[in-house]
Amino acid sequence: MKRNIPLVIILTVINFLTFASCDIQNAFVNDNVGVGSVYIRVNNAISRDLLKPTIDLLIDHYSISGVGPDDRFFSEIDIEGQAKRIDDLYAGRWTFTILGKNSEDYVLGSSVVSVDVIADDVVTSNVNVTLLEGxxxxxxxxxxxxxxxxxxxxxxxxxxxxxxxxxxxxxxxxxxxxxxxxxxxxxxxxxxxxxxxxxxxxxxxxxxxxxxxxxxxxxxxxxxxxxxxxxxxxxxxxxxxxxxxxxxxxxxxxxxxxxxxxxxxxxxxxxxxxxxxxxxxxxxxxxxxxxxxxxxxxxxxxxxxxxxxxxxxxxxxxxxxxxxxxxxxxKYLPKDIGPAGGYITYVDEDNIFDWNYIEIAFLPSLTDSPKASWGSSGNYIGGTQTGIGTGKANTELILAVLQNRGETGKAAQVANNYSVTVNDVVYDDWFLPSRNELNAAIYYKLVNGYGTIYSSSEVDADYVQMDPSRYDSITQKRKEDNVPYSVLPIRYF
CATH class of the missing domain: 2.60.40.10 (Immunoglobulins)
Structure with missing residues (x-):
């Protein structure tokens, strides 16, 4: 099936113009029937910056030939621009053949249109150039x-x-x-x-x-x-x-x-x-x-x-x-509400991790957060880290040590046991954030109120890194069995 490619040819018949094309053969009037002129304007709406095969696929010029009444004709006339006037055509039906060619004269497409040239009148015709059959x-x-x-x-x-x-x-x-x-x-x-x-x-x-x-x-x-x-x-x-x-x-x-x-x-x-x-x-x-x-x-x-x-x-x-x-x-952006109802605090834009987002538990203020102590002073767990993406591993390490010691109700355990249901979906994959993960939440001012929040990053046997939310900076606090601070559960997804 041929595909029509838009190329508009407007033919305007004007009587008795003096311009005559030297390419026209046997096309002039020999009696008093009347003559007209055809003005052809080509819509060469061709994009010049697209992908191309090995040959030049841009239409560089058009060739037009015509056959009229009583076998009158004219041979090919090249149009290098977008307009061409052909004068003194014998009145009657003319059939024009238009060829679209590239710079190497390779024919890319063609069209044939018939127009009645009428003396003292104007005729307009729209023509589509089609791809070559094949x-x-x-x-x-x-x-x-x-x-x-x-x-x-x-x-x-x-x-x-x-x-x-x-x-x-x-x-x-x-x-x-x-x-x-x-x-x-x-x-x-x-x-x-x-x-x-x-x-x-x-x-x-x-x-x-x-x-x-x-x-x-x-x-x-x-x-x-x-x-x-x-x-x-x-x-x-x-x-x-x-x-x-x-x-x-x-x-x-x-x-x-x-x-x-x-x-x-x-x-x-x-x-x-x-x-x-x-x-x-x-x-x-x-x-x-x-x-x-x-x-x-x-x-x-x-x-x-x-x-x-x-x-x-x-x-x-x-x-x-x-x-x-x-x-x-x-995707989510920082400060968006995540699927579990909390805030998004980190987006893995560089595909560093096997998850994309960090979401913190929704806490209207620190007064609504769960409270717990971190662990006993003098008891060093060791191996915890501070960076983004380390909170879950830190928590798993802490949970294993606490279980061996028979300790319960500590910050890592409270975070791990946290659960919330949103739109009938249960979210129970929470843990205690690392220092930098906690700081990301504070950076976006997503935790309101005053107080200290635990991280999962140890300093030594006696101290753990925490965040005083009102200062927007990381500090450290002494581990105390009987001094509970806020727990901010987070999750990856």
Whole structure:
């Protein structure tokens, strides 16, 4: 099926103009029937900064030839700009052939239009240049870190403009997948999903243009981070020189607070100011079509899990397609309310840990916090650390020693036993924060009231590091069996 590419030709008939093209042969009037002139304006709305195959796929110029009444004709006339006037055409029906060529005179597309030249009148006609009939090749390559995926599976679906879908599986060798397919010229919607067994790791949707005798190639090398958070992008759109006269972009992209929705809008930007189309839309998330979304607006977010997600929109006008992609980040930021009802105090932006967030227990003030002593002075546990990400290990170490000693009701035990239920979900994975984890909560002023809060970081046999919340600084206090201080449970997730 031919794909129409917008190229507007406006033909204006003006009687008795004096300009005559030297390229016209046997086209002039020989009697009193009347003559007219054709003014042809080409909409060369071609993007100049997109991916291209090995040949030059930018339309550099157009060639126009015509056949009129009584076998009158004129040979090819080149248009290097966007307008050409052809004078003194014999009144009657003329058929024009327009060829779009690159800088090497290679024909990229063509169109044929018939226009009635009427003396003393003006005629306007809109014409679409179409891709040359024939087939091209789609070639895909995908790779990922060696040894990272146990059971790699890459499945795809390619859909033509008539809505006919073809499913395929990419061929996998070691840590790479390939796929090659001969397709008829035109626009296609390509969706890919990369899984480790039943677990989806990555997905994307793109628009692909196939041209006669050319190869449309896309390649992507995924990194570990892309597979961990379902993100990444496949450079699959080969926007060649015969492209739609519009682009589509997604507005309203922002961080999505987990469990909430945002509204996004796809807007159309025309290259020429005089174009207009009727559009339909398709939306995809991680390579899967969102069946409920068919307009330029999309509500999304509430059901998306934490992480980054590939969002794509395809805007279709007749047989033309253009697409745009964006990454939706569903994540918490410091001072957000976490799933267990407490505050987020730390975000692992650099993927250092096997968890993403630290959440503290919700305490309206320190007067509402549980109280406990840390342990006995002179009893050194040893091995605790102070950094972010060490509080849980510190707590486990302390719990083991306290159990061996038969001690109960201490700060680490109180934090470990803390539990809260939010939206029918029980959260019981709490522990005593390290010094730096405690300081992160104080830094954001998320703990109100006066008092001292225990950390899980020992100084020595007699002292433990604590935080006096009113000073916003770390200090240390002597371990005392009979002096309880505030306990602030935290959790990783």
């Amino acid at each position: 087939s091209g090749i789609l070639s895909l390559d995908l790779s990922w870190p060696e040894g990272y995926v146990i059971n790699p599976i890459v499945n795809g679906v390619i859909e033509n403009s008539a809505g006919v879908q073809t499913s395929f599986a990419m061929d996998i060798t070691n840590n790479a997948a390939t796929y090659t397919k001969v397709l008829e010229q035109g626009y296609y919607t390509l969706s890919l999903q990369f899984s480790d067994g039943a677990d989806l790791l990555w997905g994307t949707t793109k628009t692909v243009l196939i041209m006669k005798g050319q190869t449309t190639a896309g390649a992507e090398a995924l990194e570990v981070g892309a597979l961990d958070i379902i993100t990444g992008d496949l450079a699959m759109v080969i926007n060649q020189s015969i492209t739609p006269d519009y682009t589509v972009q997604i507005n309203g992209i922002q961080r999505i607070y987990p469990g909430s929705d945002i509204e996004l809008e796809a807007t159309i930007i025309y290259a020429p100011t005089y174009s207009t189309h009727e559009f339909s839309y398709e939306w995809y998330i991680n390579g899967s079509k969102i069946s409920t979304a068919s307009t330029n607006r999309l509500n999304i977010g509430q059901d998306l899990p934490l992480g980054e997600h590939n969002l794509s929109v395809i805007a279709m006008a007749g047989q033309m397609k253009n697409s745009s992609s964006a990454v939706l980040s569903v």
